[in-house]
Amino acid sequence: MQTSSQTNLSSILNSLIPMTKLRFNPMLVLVVSIAVLFTFCSILVHGQATRIGFYSNSCPQVESIVASTVRSHFQSDPRIAPGLLRMHFHDCFVRGCDASVLLAGSNSERTAPPNLSLNGFEVIDDAKSQLEAACPGVVSCADILALAARDSVVLTSGLRWSVPTGRRDGTISLASEANNLPGFTDSIDVQKQKFSDKGLNSQDLVTLVGGHTIGTTQCQFFNYRLFNFTNNGPDPSMDPAFVTQMQALCPQNGDGSRRVALDTGSAGRFDTMFFSNLRNGRGVLESDQKLWTDASTRTFVQRFLGLRGVLGLTFNLEFGKSMVKMSNIEVKTGTQGEIRKVCSAVN
Numbered sequence: 001m002q003t004s005s006q007t008n009l010s011s012i013l014n015s016l017i018p019m020t021k022l023r024f025n026p027m028l029v030l031v032v033s034i035a036v037l038f039t040f041c042s043i044l045v046h047g048q049a050t051r052i053g054f055y056s057n058s059c060p061q062v063e064s065i066v067a068s069t070v071r072s073h074f075q076s077d078p079r080i081a082p083g084l085l086r087m088h089f090h091d092c093f094v095r096g097c098d099a100s101v102l103l104a105g106s107n108s109e110r111t112a113p114p115n116l117s118l119n120g121f122e123v124i125d126d127a128k129s130q131l132e133a134a135c136p137g138v139v140s141c142a143d144i145l146a147l148a149a150r151d152s153v154v155l156t157s158g159l160r161w162s163v164p165t166g167r168r169d170g171t172i173s174l175a176s177e178a179n180n181l182p183g184f185t186d187s188i189d190v191q192k193q194k195f196s197d198k199g200l201n202s203q204d205l206v207t208l209v210g211g212h213t214i215g216t217t218q219c220q221f222f223n224y225r226l227f228n229f230t231n232n233g234p235d236p237s238m239d240p241a242f243v244t245q246m247q248a249l250c251p252q253n254g255d256g257s258r259r260v261a262l263d264t265g266s267a268g269r270f271d272t273m274f275f276s277n278l279r280n281g282r283g284v285l286e287s288d289q290k291l292w293t294d295a296s297t298r299t300f301v302q303r304f305l306g307l308r309g310v311l312g313l314t315f316n317l318e319f320g321k322s323m324v325k326m327s328n329i330e331v332k333t334g335t336q337g338e339i340r341k342v343c344s345a346v347n
């Protein structure tokens with residue numbers, strides 16, 4: 001039913017365009033105005049966001065170029081897969097996912113202690129130079145890193161997810177800001193706090209730390225648990241047989257830079273073995289083992305292991321969902337930041 005004011009409005013609008021055959025349908029005018037208003041308000045409130053297919057016209061080859069570059073480097077050195085996943089995490093937690101972690105120079109993030117062992121920079125540089133040849137000045141380094149992290153999970157038998165793109169590159173990178181990153185001795189409360197500061201909840205925390213299902217750690221980040229953790233011995237949350245196994249790999253006063261798997265027995269495969277290891281007191285990092293010790297995070301570990309009946313969660317599926325959240329942290333879009341020409345330097 002039309003109200004008299006709608007009828008009046010449409011007759012006024014129709015009288016304004018006597019030369020055309022267009023006629024205003026008041027309902028249509030209403031729906032379109034609401035849609036325009038809604039879009040306008042949501043841009044005002046949320047800022048612009050990333051979206052799937054951002055480069056579908058400007059650089060349709062972007063995904064295939066990144067994927068083939070990551071694959072070819074992975075074939076000669078599989079360590080780049082965990083390397084790129086960790087690099088994306090370290091990027092997102094400092095100034096958002098803006099490739100700040102890729103900038104070289106004195107006092108840049110790269111020089112901060114947690115970033116000294118990052119690897120895979122050459123993979124991003126390689127993809128970037130191919131993309132500059134194919135679509136000059138179009139694809140951001142931040143997006144290349146987000147895509148490369150996803151491709152790394154796929155290459156290690158994880159599930160694929162769609163990566164929204166449209167990030168722009170930041171121009172600032174400060175070593176001092178890398179203390180935002182969680183540390184391997186952090187309590188669960190501190191871990192939760194650092195994640196919630198970035199809009200990530202406890203489930204995201206457990207899921208994303210599940211990224212430790214691939215890759216390695218240096219002995220120096222956990223060997224303090226193996227010997228004099230307490231007055232009379234190793235960390236009591238560790239399985240004694242596992243302590244012996246780790247002592248052999250990381251002897252006291254041995255080489256602290258030696259590397260061992262974060263997920264014993266499955267360092268190359270994106271699976272739930274990491275969570276079984278936590279359940280069995282076989283977590284390598286102190287911060288990882290606490291995900292099982294603490295009841296509030298343990299429930300999520302149990303859900304990934306199918307130990308909570310209908311509350312079961314599929315790790316590989318949840319990982320993609322939490323990664324989409326993580327890779328949208330404080331993103332720069334639209335006219336913010338820039339599209340770097342070279343990923344290690346601002347334009």
Ligand code: HEM
Pocket residue numbers: 079081082083085086089117118119182183184185186191208209211212214215216217218221262285287
């Ligand atoms: C409480 C949070 C976290 C802490 C304390 C932590 C700490 C660490 C430490 C100490 C290492 C060993 C680094 C080395 O020896 O070079 C490491 C490696 C790694 N981290 Fe984390 N991490 C956390 C969360 C995450 C998240 C959220 C991801 C990804 C989504 C991630 C992915 C990785 C990967 C893949 C490696 C292996 C790197 C390689 O083999 O090159 N981590 N992490």
Ligand SMILES: [Ca+2]
Pocket residue numbers: 090091092093094095096097098099100101
């Ligand atoms: Ca960043």
Ligand SMILES: [Ca+2]
Pocket residue numbers: 212213214263266267268269270271272273274
């Ligand atoms: Ca694994």
